[in-house]
Amino acid sequence: MRLNAQNLIMERGGRRLFSGLSFAVEAGSALIITGPNGSGKSSLLRALSGFLPLAGGAFALEDGDPELTFAEQAHYLGHLDALKSALTAGENLAFWAAMLGGAPSAAPIREALAQVGLAHVADFPVRSLSAGQKRRVALARLLVAPRRLWLLDEPTTALDAAAQDAFVGIVRRFLAGGGLVVAATHAPLGLDGARNLRLGAA
Numbered sequence: 001m002r003l004n005a006q007n008l009i010m011e012r013g014g015r016r017l018f019s020g021l022s023f024a025v026e027a028g029s030a031l032i033i034t035g036p037n038g039s040g041k042s043s044l045l046r047a048l049s050g051f052l053p054l055a056g057g058a059f060a061l062e063d064g065d066p067e068l069t070f071a072e073q074a075h076y077l078g079h080l081d082a083l084k085s086a087l088t089a090g091e092n093l094a095f096w097a098a099m100l101g102g103a104p105s106a107a108p109i110r111e112a113l114a115q116v117g118l119a120h121v122a123d124f125p126v127r128s129l130s131a132g133q134k135r136r137v138a139l140a141r142l143l144v145a146p147r148r149l150w151l152l153d154e155p156t157t158a159l160d161a162a163a164q165d166a167f168v169g170i171v172r173r174f175l176a177g178g179g180l181v182v183a184a185t186h187a188p189l190g191l192d193g194a195r196n197l198r199l200g201a202a
Contacts, residue, residue: 001026001027001061001062001063001064001148001149001178001180002024002025002026002027002061002062002063002180003024003025003059003060003061003062003149003180003182004024004059004060004062005021005022005023005024005048005057005058005059006022006057006058006059007019007020007021007022007056007057007058008020008021008022008044008047008054008056008057008058008059009021009054009055009056009057010040010043010044010047010052010054010055011055012040012043012052016055017038017039017040017043017199018039018040018044018199018200019056021044021057021199022057023197025180025181025182025195026180027148027178027179027180028175028176028178028179028180029175029180029181029193029194029195030171030175030180030181030182030183030189030191030193030194030195031181031182031183031194031195031196031197032183032184032185032189032191032194032195032196032197033045033182033183033184033185033196033197033198033199034184034185034186034196034197034198034199035198035199035200036200038200039199039200040199040200041153041184041199042078042079042153042184044184044199045076045078045151045152045153045182045184046076046078048074048076048151048182049071049074049076049151050070050071051076061073061074061149064148065148072101072147073147073148073149074147074148074149074150074151075100075141075142075145075147075149075150075151076151076153077138077139077141077142077150077151077152077153077155078153079153079154079157081134081135081137081138082096082138082141083126083134083137083138084126085125085126085127086125086126086127087125087126088122088123088124088125088126089113089118089121089122089123089124089126089129089133089137089140090106090109090110090113090122090123092126092137093109093112093113093137093140093141093144094109094144096141096144096145097109097144097145099145100141100144100145100147101145102144102145102146108143108144109122109140109144110122111143112140112141112143112144113137113140115140115143115166115170116136116137116139116140116163116166116167116170117136117162117163117166118133118136118137118140121133121137131158132158132159132160132163134158135156135157135158135159135163136159136163136167139155139167139170142170142174143170148178148179148180149179149180149181149182150171150174150179150180150181150182150183151182151183152181152182152183152184152185153183153184154184154185154186155167155183155185155189156185156187156189164187164190165190168189168190168191171189171191172191175191181194
């Protein structure tokens with residue numbers, strides 16, 4: 001599997017963020033997108049996810065599942081955690097598993113929460129969780145509905161050092177299993193061998 005992008009052009013509010021942007025990412029590898037605020041990091045991920053139009057260029061997931069669309073093979077995790085505060089952590093994950101075609105049963109959900117160090121809050125309402133815990137619940141969404149491509153926007157926001165290390169371990173296991181990651185971040189993720197794509201001025 002390979003994500004191939006050719007000559008991408010992105011414009012927002014009448015301003016060109018980037019043009020002629022090309023890259024390729026193979027299965028088992030990660031592409032880390034860096035750059036100053038306003039350089040187009042989040043916009044690029046949202047365009048890949050289908051939420052924003054490109055002004056030019058094209059991208060494709062080569063050797064993916066021909067029965068599935070690009071969106072059906074990708075997870076997008078943005079700045080917002082996309083959690084319902086009145087639902088428990090487990091109920092939020094059950095909802096997302098059902099929406100994304102995973103298994104909304106208790107065992108996979110508790111296993112996903114255990115991997116992010118939150119097995120003990122499965123039955124807690126999200127509104128009672130800290131910002132870091134909410135972020136970890138959102139990250140657990142990646143695990144309850146397996147997909148081959150993860151598009152991650154500042155995934156370690158609000159995470160302490162231990163939680164960041166745990167998440168990097170999850171990403172490494174995903175890559176070792178043939179997954180593919182494109183992540184926009186200001187903070188290094190510590191992924192050995194990841195390629196870097198810098199947008200905007202140095």
